[in-house]
Amino acid sequence: MSQPLSLYNTLTRQKAPFEPLNAPFVGVYLCGPTVYSEAHVGNARGPVVFDVLTRYLRYLEYKVRYVRNITDVGHLVDDADEGEDKIGRIARARQVEPMEVAEGYTNLYQDHMVALGCLPPDITPRASGHIIEQIEMVQQIMANGFAYESNGSVYFDVPAYNAAGRAYGKLSNRVVEELLAGSRDNLTGQDEKRSPLDFALWKRADERHLMRWPSPFGEAPGEGFPGWHLECSAMSRKYLGAEFDIHGGGLDLMFPHHECEIAQSQACEHPTNEARVWMHNNMITVNGQKMSKSAGNFITVSQLFSGENEVLAQAYSPMTTRFFLLQAHYRSPVDITDEGMQGAGKGYRKIMNGLRLLPKLQLPEGTGVAVDTSAADAELRKLADDCFVGLNDDLNTARTLASLFNLLRKLNGYAAKPDTLAQVSPEALAEATATYRTLVQDVLGLRDEPRARAEDLLGLTLHFYQEAKAAKDYGKVDEIRAALKQQGIVVKDSKTGVDWAYSEE
RNA sequence: GGUGACGUGACCGAGCGGCUAGGUAGAGGUCUGCAAAACCUCCUACGGCGGUUCGAAUCCGCCCGUCACCUCCA
Numbered sequence A: 001m002s003q004p005l006s007l008y009n010t011l012t013r014q015k016a017p018f019e020p021l022n023a024p025f026v027g028v029y030l031c032g033p034t035v036y037s038e039a040h041v042g043n044a045r046g047p048v049v050f051d052v053l054t055r056y057l058r059y060l061e062y063k064v065r066y067v068r069n070i071t072d073v074g075h076l077v078d079d080a081d082e083g084e085d086k087i088g089r090i091a092r093a094r095q096v097e098p099m100e101v102a103e104g105y106t107n108l109y110q111d112h113m114v115a116l117g118c119l120p121p122d123i124t125p126r127a128s129g130h131i132i133e134q135i136e137m138v139q140q141i142m143a144n145g146f147a148y149e150s151n152g153s154v155y156f157d158v159p160a161y162n163a164a165g166r167a168y169g170k171l172s173n174r175v176v177e178e179l180l181a182g183s184r185d186n187l188t189g190q191d192e193k194r195s196p197l198d199f200a201l202w203k204r205a206d207e208r209h210l211m212r213w214p215s216p217f218g219e220a221p222g223e224g225f226p227g228w229h230l231e232c233s234a235m236s237r238k239y240l241g242a243e244f245d246i247h248g249g250g251l252d253l254m255f256p257h258h259e260c261e262i263a264q265s266q267a268c269e270h271p272t273n274e275a276r277v278w279m280h281n282n283m284i285t286v287n288g289q290k291m292s293k294s295a296g297n298f299i300t301v302s303q304l305f306s307g308e309n310e311v312l313a314q315a316y317s318p319m320t321t322r323f324f325l326l327q328a329h330y331r332s333p334v335d336i337t338d339e340g341m342q343g344a345g346k347g348y349r350k351i352m353n354g355l356r357l358l359p360k361l362q363l364p365e366g367t368g369v370a371v372d373t374s375a376a377d378a379e380l381r382k383l384a385d386d387c388f389v390g391l392n393d394d395l396n397t398a399r400t401l402a403s404l405f406n407l408l409r410k411l412n413g414y415a416a417k418p419d420t421l422a423q424v425s426p427e428a429l430a431e432a433t434a435t436y437r438t439l440v441q442d443v444l445g446l447r448d449e450p451r452a453r454a455e456d457l458l459g460l461t462l463h464f465y466q467e468a469k470a471a472k473d474y475g476k477v478d479e480i481r482a483a484l485k486q487q488g489i490v491v492k493d494s495k496t497g498v499d500w501a502y503s504e505e
Numbered sequence B: 001g002g003u004g005a006c007g008u009g010a011c012c013g014a015g016c017g018g019c020u021a022g023g024u025a026g027a028g029g030u031c032u033g034c035a036a037a038a039c040c041u042c043c044u045a046c047g048g049c050g051g052u053u054c055g056a057a058u059c060c061g062c063c064c065g066u067c068a069c070c071u072c073c074a
Helices: A041-059 A086-094 A098-115 A127-143 A158-163 A176-182 A230-240 A251-268 A301-306 A318-326 A338-360 A374-392 A397-416 A418-423 A426-443 A454-470 A474-486
Strands: A006-009 A014-017 A025-030 A063-068 A147-150 A153-156 A199-204 A213-215 A222-226 A244-250 A275-281 A284-286 A334-336 A489-494 A497-502
Touching (some): A006 A275, A025 A041, A041 A244, A041 A275, A041 A284, A041 A301, A041 A318, A041 A426, A086 A098, A098 A301, A127 A147, A127 A153, A127 A199, A127 A230, A127 A251, A153 A251, A158 A251, A199 A251, A230 A251, A301 A318, A318 A334, A318 A338, A318 A397, A338 A397, A338 A426, A374 A397, A397 A418, A454 A474, A454 A489, A474 A489
Parallel strands (some): A025 A244, A284 A334
Antiparallel strands (some): A006 A014, A147 A153, A153 A199, A199 A222, A213 A222, A489 A497
16 A cells, blocks of 8 residues: 555544554544434445544554444433433333333444444443533533533633633634624523523433433532533543544534534643544435425435335445445545446446456466566556555545446456456456455445345246156256255145245254 | 535546546447446536636636534534
């Protein structure tokens, strides 16, 4: 590989070679889902992108600690600071424990991520399991003079933070004055804040809140719950340190969520931007429009996999979805259409067929390798090396796939005419096939997704078994029986027909 | 209203000053009992109007259009 890995940093708005704080260790944090509803397709993009990122970092032999949180503390239903918490409302409606709601959606989310080929994170911290850490962080921010208690709640003091020269807004390029000018005054609960820009670190809970914890804030002993941005700061700090390497999330989290995270972290430790590199994946649209419930184009991950959604003509498999997402660069918006998904499905199959081809790239027996293989070797090495160019350029998986297709075309050519393998050295061929296999499987995380079901194939075999039997071709009959037995399957003849069972031997 | 991003061939989607990815679809061919796969060839585009430059999809300006954030949101 010629180029080092470069990543685009939202903080600096430019690409820079990636250098870990403490090589070979790399800390990566991705904002995970809020588990009060089922994940939609947009929720899958970040995890897929960061799965490729962490896989590639590991390929580069870094020791990665990848943290992806679960937010299960029941953020509010309303835009305003009042109202029920979302998990609590569902729990009440279903008459179950709030944690049952959170657990159910958490399990579903994780199943979906596994289906999409995402390796499990090294740590999956729950916000609800880190209330103490969050309270401690609030106390520290207060002690440092960047937060104040008001009616049992605690707010981050943005003006005080900025007065200390800390630049709230540096991530999202916001100017505090402009934010003030554009801020809405009609939000309720503003009277507790000194400035409209201040945000909650801790909220006092009323009886309508099901998810609440004993609160040290305010005069009387009460209960409360952590603010909307605090868990990521507290948990990333706990597991990755006050400053770590890479923090990611959707573009829509940049402001205010990540901006607030930086402020919270920096109010504790100074100086830090929480993460050195901030990465933001772009949004997914459906037929050119943002996914939203009101527009009627909201696609959950399950619906995509099952095809049960009005805007979808058919079901799309997890690997088709993954391929589709990787075919675009993560910082570009990507539009889901049936045509696009169908094209991705075919492209994915082509890549998989290439994987199956690799072991068959053998020089025919009795054929010798040419004396001078330098030209073909150089061509093949160039094709293989090109595959890393896109990856190193800010994880441009679209380019990587294009390069892999170029490499594949060459390999397919060899497969079509095996005698041409004599032009290339076994070493160069081995390198090229290893690159293809490693990048496809280990880095891009595309696994072979069986199309045919074993049971259907077995039915087909039994069909031929019956035909052979009807033709009294007992040699063929015995052959099929023996072959199936090798697979642990016994054929059962009966008067009503043919069936099979698992061999009990 | 403020901030930011983007408009690429039939569709998706890279590229971001000269060498003009890739996938899907389409056309022709090789191979083939038929077909599929594969390979070869073809279809060569950058919203509009100006400007900078020897040269622009790529830089600048204006216009049109789309999207996102500013409020929970991946």
